[in-house]
Amino acid sequence: MIEDIGSIANGVSYLTPRMDFFSNAYIALRQKEGRILNDDEVAKLPIASQANPNKKEWGMREQSSSRFLKYLNGIDKPITILDIGCGNGWFSNAMASVSSKNRVVGLDINVSELEQATRVFKKDNLDFVYANLFELNDEFDSQFDLIVLNASIQYFKDLIGLMKLISRFLKPQGEIHILDSPFYPASDIEAAKNRSLQYYKNMGFPEMGDHYYHHSIESIKDFEILYRPKRKLASLLHRRKDSPFLWVRYQTS
Numbered sequence: 561m562i563e564d565i566g567s568i569a570n571g572v573s574y575l576t577p578r579m580d581f582f583s584n585a586y587i588a589l590r591q592k593e594g595r596i597l598n599d600d601e602v603a604k605l606p607i608a609s610q611a612n613p614n615k616k617e618w619g620m621r622e623q624s625s626s627r628f629l630k631y632l633n634g635i636d637k638p639i640t641i642l643d644i645g646c647g648n649g650w651f652s653n654a655m656a657s658v659s660s661k662n663r664v665v666g667l668d669i670n671v672s673e674l675e676q677a678t679r680v681f682k683k684d685n686l687d688f689v690y691a692n693l694f695e696l697n698d699e700f701d702s703q704f705d706l707i708v709l710n711a712s713i714q715y716f717k718d719l720i721g722l723m724k725l726i727s728r729f730l731k732p733q734g735e736i737h738i739l740d741s742p743f744y745p746a747s748d749i750e751a752a753k754n755r756s757l758q759y760y761k762n763m764g765f766p767e768m769g770d771h772y773y774h775h776s777i778e779s780i781k782d783f784e785i786l787y788r789p790k791r792k793l794a795s796l797l798h799r800r801k802d803s804p805f806l807w808v809r810y811q812t813s
């Protein structure tokens with residue numbers, strides 16, 4: 561069981577050795593983007609204050625998260641959930657709040673937000689862990705009913721390889737869900753890559769271009785689509801803007 565392994569520092573359990581090769585640049589960029597929030601702000605997410613520069617985006621995330629939480633609510637047995645790339649933990653906490661009988665593990669490699677998550681969200685059925693997934697032994701094998709990647713798949717280079725790896729963490733009839741992440745038609749990937757590289761360069765963090773990946777719609781062909789964003793015109797007719805991203809599910813047999 562994961563609670564039996566690794567050391568604990570500032571509330572975070574370390575399942576693999578700490579490496580900061582990615583997180584220093586990532587946090588500095590997110591700070592510049594206004595995405596690193598104080599503890600009070602994090603506690604209220606996905607509701608963002610008027611002053612939050614990403615308020616509109618959080619409005620959309622409110623909708624995608626509430627759709628997902630409704631789905632979780634409909635599962636009529638206690639389940640274990642792994643939230644990969646949990647960041648400041650707001651979504652892990654929201655999932656843990658659905659039922660105290662569920663168990664949620666938020667996993668990330670950025671220590672400052674993991675520590676914030678443990679400070680802000682304290683629940684008996686919620687843990688935050690630091691782990692490089694690719695360095696785990698068998699600690700997570702067959703442990704989870706459901707794995708979520710919420711706005712994090714774009715930081716993993718090899719989506720197919722990742723799916724193969726994390727499928728091992730699932731119990732029989734387990735599910736992997738991906739939400740709030742962009743997927744592109746193959747013909748659009750090159751242009752999207754160039755836009756990202758230019759964006760990171762303009763922001764002063766060109767090295768982040770080495771950590772952000774663009775996945776094709778083809779790469780999720782084995783997933784079932786649970787939410788498809790409305791076309792531009794239809795979404796213009798709706799007062800509240802909804803997520804522009806697919807929500808997809810992969811189920812093991």
Ligand SMILES: C[S@@+](CC[C@H](N)C(=O)[O-])C[C@H]1O[C@@H](n2cnc3c(N)ncnc32)[C@H](O)[C@@H]1O
Nearest residue numbers: 644645646647651667668669670710711712715
């Ligand atoms: C955009 S944030 C999303 C945070 C949160 N899931 C949310 O929905 O707001 C992406 C997160 O993925 C994490 N991440 C990137 N690469 C990772 C990796 N190899 N293993 C675990 N987490 C990773 C980042 O540190 C970051 O916290």
